[in-house]
Every structure is written in structure tokens, then in C-alpha cells.
Amino acid sequence: MSAIRPLRLAGVAAVGATTSYSASHYWNTRFFHFNTVHAEAPASLSVDPPSDARATLKKMTWKGFTELKLEKAEMVNHNVKKLTFALPDDQSISGLAPITSLLTRHTPEGAWIPVIRPYTPISANDQPGYITFMVKKYPNGKGSGKMHSMKPGDSLHFRQLHEFDYKPNEYSAMTFIAGGSGITPIYQLTRAILDNPEDKTKIALVYANNSEEDILLKSEFDTLAQKFPDRFNRTYIVSKTTPENEGAYQQGYVTKAILSQLMPHKLNERNVKVLVSGPPPMVEAVAGAKGGFGWTQGSLGGILGELGYVKDEVHKF
Structure with missing residues (x-):
């Protein structure tokens, strides 16, 4: 990609209520x-x-x-x-x-x-x-x-x-970047990590949607954030909001500036992993397009590439 543009989820057609790596x-x-x-x-x-x-x-x-x-x-x-x-x-x-x-x-x-x-x-x-x-x-x-x-x-x-192998404490910190219905595999792994008392992995969730109504599993994530304040934090991004909820969410789109603020792990953690799950245009903008008709990871690019992440640190769904 020659330039990174803000991710406009309003114009994105996501795939299924799960992973989006294939046509x-x-x-x-x-x-x-x-x-x-x-x-x-x-x-x-x-x-x-x-x-x-x-x-x-x-x-x-x-x-x-x-x-x-x-x-x-x-x-x-x-x-x-x-x-x-x-x-x-x-x-x-x-x-x-x-x-x-x-x-x-x-x-x-x-x-x-x-x-x-x-x-x-x-x-x-x-x-x-x-x-x-x-x-x-x-x-x-x-x-x-x-x-x-x-x-x-x-x-x-x-x-x-x-779809993804995970071992408890394999990473000191993980960042999950999700869009729309791509949140379901992220929720599955978040629960597995936080409900395991032996797993000390820290998680940062960045979840983007068109509107507040589109935020899936919000109450479940909010409950986890209250229960595990030292290990789990979440940021909801919406492209449009209502006047009564203005200020309750990060408004706009997934951009380099936003991820720079929300992903400090690379500076102070020994090993990190980033999972990206959402519509193909979102995955491409954030981490570069997948290859092999969506079956292979492809090369790393997008915003994460500009932020200095390498291929082994990122997994795309």
C-alpha cells in the first residue's frame, strides 16, 4: 500500500459472523x-x-x-x-x-x-x-x-x-483489533485467557463498528474489563454516534494515530502478538492483505507495518 488511509467501516461488507479470511x-x-x-x-x-x-x-x-x-x-x-x-x-x-x-x-x-x-x-x-x-x-x-x-x-x-494455536503465557501481551462480526474468535480467545488463573497474558482490545448498536458482546467485554482491570482493557471505536452518547466512545475510524496510542506493548513488553479479525478491507488496511484467496497470511503491511511490527508478531483472520 502506498499510503495508509483511515478505515471506513461504514463502507465495508464483512464476511460472516466469524473470521473473514476467505471468499x-x-x-x-x-x-x-x-x-x-x-x-x-x-x-x-x-x-x-x-x-x-x-x-x-x-x-x-x-x-x-x-x-x-x-x-x-x-x-x-x-x-x-x-x-x-x-x-x-x-x-x-x-x-x-x-x-x-x-x-x-x-x-x-x-x-x-x-x-x-x-x-x-x-x-x-x-x-x-x-x-x-x-x-x-x-x-x-x-x-x-x-x-x-x-x-x-x-x-x-x-x-x-x-484456526490459531494458543498456549497460556506464550506472549506477555496481546492486542486484538476487530471489526464488526470479526469479534467472535477474539471473544473466544479472550475468555480462554482471562478465565485461566495460570495465564498472566495482558490483552488490549480495539473494536471498531459503524454505530453503538453494532457493538457485539459489549456487556460481556465490559464485565471482563471490570473483573480483570490489570490484564484487560478495551476501546470501542464507532464511525457515528448519537448526541446522548457523544464522548462515550472513540469516534472515527481505525487509524495509525489511534493504534499508536492504544498499542504501547511493543515498547515495554518482551514478546507480543497482534490478532486482526474483520472484513477483508479492514484486515488489509490494518495489516496488509492475506494471500492465497485468503488461505495464507500474506505479507505484513498496512498500519501495523508502518508501526514497526513484523510478520511473526501478527496473525490475520
Whole structure:
């Protein structure tokens, strides 16, 4: 990129309610080449159940595509739904390691090629009985359209896709830069880190959206910030705000100036990692475009490149 421009999220069409590293056709053409991943469960992402109840819990075995039935669907805002799917029984847990998404598969009526899309669960990996997603619907979105059309009792097939390896205390500090629905994998890892008493990693979250209404999981992040004030801080950026909320958020777009203020880790931490998750134009502006139709990391560029970060310090979703 010859010059870094402010990120205008209002003009960005994000991908799915999870990672945004691939074009729609990629999931269809690569469908038969995914290998099943058997990830180990991390430390508990929530308060441990009583020992007698815990003894009965069993981790799901994600072999190939697993059919799950929708239990509940709730509107979160004008274009986002929270979808809760039942696991095989009340003692089953997903057991997914961070960061792991689940690929959904369905074949639209009249089509012969299945639609494959990744979505990252927001429920804890040791939550018994169900798994929950937060899905934003996009115009002409085949995956999100399907998810939003589902009613309790409908079924969908899921297969796990491990996307980022994380080991507790591997980094002294991490910065998460997210836009729109790209927040879901970031939330999954944030919970895993902060709910592990042995993990001392510090986290800074920069989360950009068009408006206050678009800020997903805000109450959850606010609660974490209150519970872990020395380890977690968050900054919400909105491109437009209402008069009554003026001053409550960082107003504008993700720029070099803003990230320079919010990312001091490189100066005073021994090792750092930056995760960037959001619409492809955002990822490109912040860290350079991904390569290989979104399947490879590509070279580092954008704002982070100008700030002196190197490729090994950044991961793009």
C-alpha cells in the first residue's frame, strides 16, 4: 500500500459472523480437502461445575460433519441473531480449543454444490448441553441467510476448523483489533485467557463498528474489563454516534494515530502478538492483505507495518 488511509467501516461488507479470511467460493471449492482436527480442550472458559456434575461431562468427538438441532433463536439487533444449538445430550460439551470455528454445511434448494461457512462459537467450551453462535446477516449471504432462516427444531451440519494455536503465557501481551462480526474468535480467545488463573497474558482490545448498536458482546467485554482491570482493557471505536452518547466512545475510524496510542506493548513488553479479525478491507488496511484467496497470511503491511511490527508478531483472520 502506498499510503495508509483511515478505515471506513461504514463502507465495508464483512464476511460472516466469524473470521473473514476467505471468499465465498473458496469454501465450496476446498470443501473436500479439509482434514478433521482433534483439538485438546483448554483450561475452563467458565466457572467450573460441581465435581459430581463435572465427572459426568463428556467432550464431543468432532468427526466429519456432525448434525446439531437448533434449540433457540434470538434477535440481538437489526441484523444479528444469537443461535443456540443442542449438543447430543445434557452432559456433552464442545471441548473446542481456542481459536476454533465450526464449518457449517448446507445445500440450497435447487443447488448441487454445498455452501460451507465458518462461524466461531461464543459459548464456553465446557458449557454442557449446547453451543451458541452470534451471526450477522449480510445481503445475499448464503451462509448467514441460511442461519437466520432457521427455526427451532431445524438441523445443520458442523465440522470443526482449528484456526490459531494458543498456549497460556506464550506472549506477555496481546492486542486484538476487530471489526464488526470479526469479534467472535477474539471473544473466544479472550475468555480462554482471562478465565485461566495460570495465564498472566495482558490483552488490549480495539473494536471498531459503524454505530453503538453494532457493538457485539459489549456487556460481556465490559464485565471482563471490570473483573480483570490489570490484564484487560478495551476501546470501542464507532464511525457515528448519537448526541446522548457523544464522548462515550472513540469516534472515527481505525487509524495509525489511534493504534499508536492504544498499542504501547511493543515498547515495554518482551514478546507480543497482534490478532486482526474483520472484513477483508479492514484486515488489509490494518495489516496488509492475506494471500492465497485468503488461505495464507500474506505479507505484513498496512498500519501495523508502518508501526514497526513484523510478520511473526501478527496473525490475520
